[in-house]
Amino acid sequence: MKVLLVSGSPRRGQNSEKAVEFSRKFLEESGVTVNSFLLSSKKVDFCVACDYCKSNSGCAKKDDFLEFSDLAFSSDVILFFSPVYFGNVTGQLKALFDRARVLRKGFQLEGKLGAGIALGHSRNGGCETTLDSIHHWMLIQGMKVIGNLSHYGGTIIDDFSTDEIGRESLLGVLKQLI
Ligand SMILES: Cc1cc2nc3c(=O)[nH]c(=O)nc-3n(C[C@H](O)[C@H](O)[C@H](O)COP(=O)(O)O)c2cc1C
Numbered sequence: 001m002k003v004l005l006v007s008g009s010p011r012r013g014q015n016s017e018k019a020v021e022f023s024r025k026f027l028e029e030s031g032v033t034v035n036s037f038l039l040s041s042k043k044v045d046f047c048v049a050c051d052y053c054k055s056n057s058g059c060a061k062k063d064d065f066l067e068f069s070d071l072a073f074s075s076d077v078i079l080f081f082s083p084v085y086f087g088n089v090t091g092q093l094k095a096l097f098d099r100a101r102v103l104r105k106g107f108q109l110e111g112k113l114g115a116g117i118a119l120g121h122s123r124n125g126g127c128e129t130t131l132d133s134i135h136h137w138m139l140i141q142g143m144k145v146i147g148n149l150s151h152y153g154g155t156i157i158d159d160f161s162t163d164e165i166g167r168e169s170l171l172g173v174l175k176q177l178i
Contacts, residue, residue, distance in 0.1 A: 002033045003177060004075035006068070008082035008093030012040045015119045016081040018160040022167070023079065023174055030178035035071050039092040044068065046095050053102035065099045072103070077113040077177055078143070080134045081154075084118055087126030089133050097137045110142035115173045117154030119166075127155035148172030 005023055009016035017038060024034045042064035052060035059065060072078055082089040089097070103109055116134030118127035131152045135145045147153050149172050156166030 001077065001177065002035070002075045003027055003077040003079065004071050005034060005036045006078065006080045006093075006096075007036070007038045007040065008080065008090045008096070009038075009119075010040055010090065010092055011083075012038075015156065015158060015160045016083055016117075019081050019117060019119060019154070019156060019170060022160070023081075023170065026171070026174050027177060032178060035075065037068050037071055039090075039096065042067070044092070044096045044099060047098035047101060053105065057105075059099060059102045061099070065096065068096060069100070069103060069108075072100075072112075073108055075112065077115075078109070078138075079115050079117060079173065081117045081119065082130055082134065084120035084126045084130045087129045089130055094133075100137070100141065104141060107142040109138075112143050113146055113177075114138040114143040115146045115148075115153050117156065117170055117173065119156045119158070119160065121158050123157055127157075128152055131155070146173065146176055149176065 005020045007016040007020050027034050044065045082093050116131040118130035120127045154170035157163050
C-alpha cells in the first residue's frame with residue numbers, strides 16, 4: 001500500500017504540515033509506504049485553459065505539478081490536507097486541482113482511494129464545505145472517497161497539537177489504511 005499525503009497550506013510547519021507529519025509517522029509505523037507533497041515548498045501554477053492537455057499526453061506547464069502527478073499515479077491512496085480559506089480549499093490546492101484536468105484523460109486516478117482532512121480556525125468555519133470540495137475533485141477523477149468511519153473525514157481546529165477531537169477524526173481516516 002502506497003499513500004500520498006498532500007498539504008495545501010502555503011505555511012511551512014504549521015497545522016496542515018503537523019497533521020501530515022503525524023500521519024506519516026502513524027502510517028510508516030504500520031508498514032505503509034508514504035510520500036508527501038507539500039505545496040508550501042512547491043511551485044504549481046494556475047491552469048490557463050490552453051487545452052494543450054486535450055491533444056497531448058501532459059501539461060504544457062513544466063513545474064512541480066509533474067512531481068505531483070507521478071506520485072499520485074504511483075500511489076494507491078491520496079490524502080489531501082487543506083486549511084479552510086473562506087469555507088473552501090486554499091488557492092494553492094485549487095490550482096493543483098485544476099491542473100489535474102490532464103489526469104482525467106484515461107482516468108489515470110480511477111479506483112484509487114482518497115480522503116480529505118480540513119484544518120480551520122473555527123469548529124463551524126467551513127471544514128465540511130472544504131471536505132466537500134476535495135470529495136468533488138476525487139469523484140470527478142473517478143476516485144473512491146472514504147470518510148473517517150463516522151462522518152466526512154478529518155476536521156481539525158487550530159492548533160493541531162491540542163485538538164484531540166480533530167486528531168481522532170484524522171485517525172479514523174488513517175486506521176482504514178493499515
Ligand atoms: C485567507 C484565510 C482565510 C481563512 N478562512 C477561514 C475560514 O473560512 N474558516 C476557518 O475556520 N478558518 C479560516 N482560516 C484559518 C485557517 O484555516 C486555519 O488557521 C488553518 O489551521 C491554517 O492552516 P495552516 O496552519 O496549515 O496554514 C483562514 C485563514 C486565512 C489565511
